[in-house]
Amino acid sequence: MQQFEEIYPFSAIVGQEQMKKALLLNAINPKIGGVLIKGEKGTAKSTAARALAHLLPDRLVVDGCIFGCDPADKKGLCLDCQKHIGELKTKKAPMRVIELPISATEDKVVGSLDIEHALKKGEKKFEPGILAQANRNILYVDEVNLLNDHIVDVLLDAAAMGMNFIEREGVSYAHPSAFILIGTMNPEEGELRPQLLDRFGLCVEIEGIHDAKTRVEVIRRRRKYEAGPEAFLCEWRESEQELRERIVRAQVLLPQVTVSDDMLMMIAQICIDMAVDGHRADITMMKTAATIAAYHGRTSVGVDDVKDAAGLVLSHRMRRKPFSEQQMDRQKVAQSIQKSQGSSAQPAMAHEHTHMHTHDHQH
């Protein structure tokens, strides 16, 4: 993505800790599966998503491959890399943020016939689209709720398979397209389709800060940044670098993080009690909790990590009636945690839980 403006540094964003955390966790562990940022206008949603690009760590890619194939993943290689397997050159390259504009047409998203090549050589050649660039990168959609349904369908197809299949204009082609989806939206402009919602690993809902002192800090930093972007970036370079190093450290630590059976039980219990659809929530919660532990420099997942993860994973997955305030019931989560901790299930506790449950329904 070409940048025409200096990008406001990630670490200089005031407050909005949940949003920043969700983005960082995805940078550490792409398997978490992206994040949806929902919030009112003017809450640094887009700023944060774009600023993340500068923090992304390096990873190993096949040199010269347009899809940036992972040389370690022999099965996930694109057709071209498979042909030359054994003689692949590798290099380190940072993860990128690929932006999908609202006005995109299908041919540029999935890829199509290369016009110039066809005209000059009379040959059919596949020209990769956004889904090709997005492979192993972050696919960012600003105002994702305004995206055309047809483009959403295409995205969902690719996201489900991790592959993009093209059958059009006489071109047949398939290539890997495993991307992290990051979307921002203002719910005032309409809701998101449930299938697309489920594709986001995490979801955070943010609003403006109501504390006068913090608000002043927001204004002050913005003013400083606008008065002299270069100087401002310079001032924040150190904290940006620190954050980048922290991400790398967490990435190194992540494979060593263990999740005990107790913790797995807890995760399962929370998901049962919150009545989520399917099992994606459980798996994402486990991955998220492990990544949170790694982010804090620990090698085992604790109760707080699970609690943290639940907040990020569940808010958009609860089977919610339309209009019920979707504030996730933290009390309920806390109860599930207690329940799974008191392994000798105490009847009194269970009783209290059912009581709370009926109480909820009355609202």
Added chain:
Amino acid sequence: MDHFAEVYPFSAIVGQDLMKKALLLNAVNPKIGGFLIRGEKGTAKSTAARALARLLPEKQVVDGCIFGCDPADRKGLCSECLARPAPLPVRSTRMQVVELPVSATEDKVVGSLDIEQALKCGERKFEPGVLARAHRNILYIDEVNLLNDHIVDVLLDAAAMGVNIVEREGISYTHPAAFILIGSMNPEEGDLRPQLLDRFGLCVNIEGDKEADTRVEIIKRRREYEHAPDAFILSWQAQEERLRECIRKAKDLLPEVSASEEILTMIAQICIDMAVDGHRADIVMLRTALTIAAYNGRTAVTEDDVREAAELVLSHRSRRQPLSEQQQQTDKDKVEQSIQKSQNEKNQPEQQQQNPENQKPKENTTPDGSTTTQFAEGKSFKLNQKTLATARRIDSFKREGSGRRSVTESRDGKYVRSRIPKTIGPDIALDATIRAAAPHQKGRIGSLAVTIETSDLREKVRERKMGNTVLFVVDASGSMGAQQRMTAVKGAILSLLIDAYQKRDRVGLVVFRGNSAEVLLPPTSSVELARKYMQQLPVGGKTPLAQGLLKALEVLLREKMINKHTLPRLILISDGKANVGTGTGSPLDDAKVMAARIRDEGISSLVIDSESGYIAFGLAQTLAVEMGAKYLKLEDLQADQIADIVKGIQA
């Protein structure tokens, strides 16, 4: 901007000081982010916006660059300028006003494949659109509220980051598009989408001058101008030059202006108290206050600057309380309070105890003396499907799937993909056509680089939002407050909203009470927002039923105009006891006349009668007959044994 047309000089505009101020502030500091002029017809909105172009100072651009890149800003250069050898040729030019016509198509706005290049040379080249020309200029949209939804989407996307990313019709191109957005609109024709509204830095509400003397002066000047434009412009030249000088001075002074801690706290406090969304208001308010100080030749922001800035920044950002007529006044008082508060350093932010879930109705007295009551919403209930089926059958439209966006046959809508046409029409997808023709070029001979045969032709498939627009027209008069009637009504509306949510209908809310009707929520796809507004709905006062219907008709007619494919539906919830009319006739007769007009416009409607008690007047039913509407009683919506009644209505 049209250079042939004479432009009426800015300084010759009579009155409208606030609007002129907003324009000038933007000229001094483009970072304020443009502004929106809301006003009735014929209040010099467009004249002022166009005249501004003549006042703008010169700027440096890269010579020969279509985007007019800033040579001083290395990072902001477009890809062509980056590729050119340094030093870049520089020339100075005046800022322009680029107009975006309401009828503009998406490809003309974002840019598309250059057809000529493609056909003649077989090359793929980007043809810049309106957004490219708008870079570092003013983008002016007259009647911005009538802009097509999908064009608004594109604008939002570009305005958010000052970059236009094009990924369409075989073209991948990214170019800078940082523009000052100026829009004008007549609020009578409907409001703007909230996200777009927030993109305008400032907003001014203007109206025609009421002084006879001033009005005469306007007529005189206009006559003089039309009689001899050249002479008129010449006579104002000195004034214009003075203004230009003023702008130049303020621009030079701006970097030196500073704001104290107290001022910053004051701004933050005002924004908190006015309950604005997000932080954009704070940032814009500071910028505006700084610019006002610079314009007045000062290097420090004063309290008065903040006060002035607040008025310009907040009018379109504060969350409106439904049906408060004296909004303007209270707003100013509120700002005043915030300023006081931030000055008394023991700032204990008053927690406004607002609890919409409160089951007890809240009473408060409005300055006009009438008492309003706010009821909680009744519990939503599962709608009886048969009843609802009737309710939905009020339109003859057969829905395909749910109200999702559907493929349209007309030429408006977003171009998403192409297909082989059944018959060859005007909407050719050129990129796809060339792509289809390309592999066969070796065997074809023609004068152009690309020879296209009929079999290559592809047409555009366009998508647009389609679905119903459901407008709720709610009676919030005193009679609805009796016996917790409103609680049940809110429950009913909520249930209907849930239904609309599932069908992806657009919903709107018109409320009448006291002496007038108001569009509480213009049709929007956010059902959530409709619910929020409905929760806060106060009840009390008289019943201006005719006004309510008239307002609803206006909203739906406009909706039809913008969105030709929408199917407007009107749901009136009232007991029909009208007691305020529009003119000479009895209030009920007035309402009947309006009802008939709604029927004549072919708007399908449903009347939900909220009348209760032993003595039934059946007024709402009479109205339903006039309107050609289906008629239901409030109770019917939730009754289980409804089937018989429904049959009765259909018969």
